[in-house]
Amino acid sequence: MTIRNGFVDSVGNTPLIRITSLSEATGCDILGKAEFMNPGGSVKDRAALWMIREAEKSGALQAGGTVVEGTAGNTGIGIAHVCNSRGYQCIIYMPDNQSQEKVDLLRTLGAEVRVVPTVPYKDEMNYQKQAGRFAATLDNAVWANQFDNTANRLAHYESTGPEIWQQTQGEVAAFTCAVGTGGTLAGVSRFLKEQREDIQIVLADPHGSALYNWVTTGSADMTPGPSITEGIGNSRVTDNLAGTVIDDAVQIPDQEMVDMVYRMLRRDGWFFGSSTGINLCAAVAVAEKLGPGHQVVTMLCDDGSKYQSRLFNPGFMAEKGLRTDAR
Numbered sequence: 001m002t003i004r005n006g007f008v009d010s011v012g013n014t015p016l017i018r019i020t021s022l023s024e025a026t027g028c029d030i031l032g033k034a035e036f037m038n039p040g041g042s043v044k045d046r047a048a049l050w051m052i053r054e055a056e057k058s059g060a061l062q063a064g065g066t067v068v069e070g071t072a073g074n075t076g077i078g079i080a081h082v083c084n085s086r087g088y089q090c091i092i093y094m095p096d097n098q099s100q101e102k103v104d105l106l107r108t109l110g111a112e113v114r115v116v117p118t119v120p121y122k123d124e125m126n127y128q129k130q131a132g133r134f135a136a137t138l139d140n141a142v143w144a145n146q147f148d149n150t151a152n153r154l155a156h157y158e159s160t161g162p163e164i165w166q167q168t169q170g171e172v173a174a175f176t177c178a179v180g181t182g183g184t185l186a187g188v189s190r191f192l193k194e195q196r197e198d199i200q201i202v203l204a205d206p207h208g209s210a211l212y213n214w215v216t217t218g219s220a221d222m223t224p225g226p227s228i229t230e231g232i233g234n235s236r237v238t239d240n241l242a243g244t245v246i247d248d249a250v251q252i253p254d255q256e257m258v259d260m261v262y263r264m265l266r267r268d269g270w271f272f273g274s275s276t277g278i279n280l281c282a283a284v285a286v287a288e289k290l291g292p293g294h295q296v297v298t299m300l301c302d303d304g305s306k307y308q309s310r311l312f313n314p315g316f317m318a319e320k321g322l323r324t325d326a327r
């Protein structure tokens with residue numbers, strides 16, 4: 001273990017953790033990248049740091065500048081932390097269907113949060129489009145634009161992918177994760193496929209997203225939803241995702257994700273968020289398809305603390321018809 005130099009140097013280089021119960025059940029090594037150990041608490045610290053670094057490199061962002069983003073959660077948290085550590089202002093646009101916990105957290109971190117009505121992406125008043133327009137009116141400001149700014153993907157091509165390759169000593173057989181912007185899956189896929197083309201890349205999708213159909217049929221048609229998962233699924237193929245080699249996709253129903261998250265909590269000691277639940281279900285599905293003796297890697301995107309009012313709230317779960325009694 002070496003000493004890390006401040007916040008920025010503490011992003012990435014996360015442990016790769018063998019999930020023991022799932023590994024024993026499948027005969028494969030189910031390995032999770034512990035992204036919840038990033039200093040801002042999620043996988044999105046990597047994207048936040050790379051997008052800000054690329055803006056600094058291009059000269060678009062200079063000392064004392066402002067970073068604007070449309071985000072419902074972890075990306076904003078990562079950006080707020082990086083802005084604090086580098087002396088930038090942070091302005092976050094967020095749709096009004098998000099939990100108050102997230103708004104409060106971002107404000108505690110010093111971000112200016114603008115909550116706007118929830119409207120589809122195609123609407124000009126969509127929170128992402130508002131963020132882009134507002135950034136354009138400011139001097140020395142950038143719109144991070146996580147969905148289509150490929151500095152997001154580059155973060156995973158330059159950090160997550162190489163880390164997985166080194167930590168598995170090149171033995172990784174498959175990588176699977178869910179997609180929000182696609183930065184993680186695309187960056188990791190691009191790096192691993194360059195090392196060994198036969199490493200299987202599998203997209204994990206919740207219901208109410210178009211990406212399962214996009215991978216399996218070539219047409220990005222929405223599947224019926226909704227899903228209580230947060231930060232994953234998409235109705236469109238982002239610039240980060242486009243052109244990425246993806247071998248297969250699996251679709252995970254919410255009840256399976258819930259069973260996984262509660263099983264991890266009660267039997268294994270882990271407190272994970274919903275996207276991690278989807279990822280672990282997908283890793284098990286991939287392992288079962290490959291058969292015993294393989295290494296399957298996925299992402300442990302964040303921990304459960306941001307999901308207290310939904311995934312870990314018995315009243316909310318009962319309202320959604322989801323059981324939390326899995327042993």
Ligand code: PMP
Pocket residue numbers: 042043044073074075178179180181182183184185230231232273275276301302
């Ligand atoms: N899990 C969580 C908890 C997230 O916040 C996100 C980002 N929206 C993802 C997974 C998906 O990551 P990516 O944007 O790299 O596809």
